[in-house]
Amino acid sequence: MYEQGTSHYSSVSSNTWASNRSIGRSKRRGSGVRQSAVASRNAPRSGGLEAFVFLFSFCLYAYFAFHLQNSLSSALMLLLLAFGLASLTTGLVAHLNRKNRRKAHSDYEKQWYCKKCGEIFLYEGKN
Structure with a gap:
């Protein structure tokens, strides 16, 4: 049940921005866990x-x-x-x-x- 209904994910997003004084770039990382309804219902x-x-x-x-x-x-x-x-x-x-x-x-x-x-x-x- 654990492997069938649970998945781990990670993501990376980057963004470039500009203003009247400077130009910048940012990078963000994220991770999480998705769980199906059946897996969460049977979880301890x-x-x-x-x-x-x-x-x-x-x-x-x-x-x-x-x-x-x-x-x-x-x-x-x-x-x-x-x-x-x-x-x-x-x-x-x-x-x-x-x-x-x-x-x-x-x-x-x-x-x-x-x-x-x-x-x-x-x-x-x-x-």
Whole structure:
């Protein structure tokens, strides 16, 4: 699926310009990736889990911190503590989820799409 629906491209464009004081020339390079609808639909997800974990854990830690502390004089400190704990939790989840993301990307690179029947197959041959 990856090779069938994804293509990399690069381009070079040049431009010559003139004004009443000088003449100039510019050259620009660009590159990118084009992906078909089928390839993007079957691509592994990226990044959504970490953002959700951070927001949820920050709200949870901030809620508990404010309910355990009676005075609001250290509200900034409690928010910083909640931010730090949420960052640690998000880092731990990202680290633990790394193996799953690698396997999903590996499976995505092995997928092949049959245009006749519309099925997606995993190629398990020797690489």
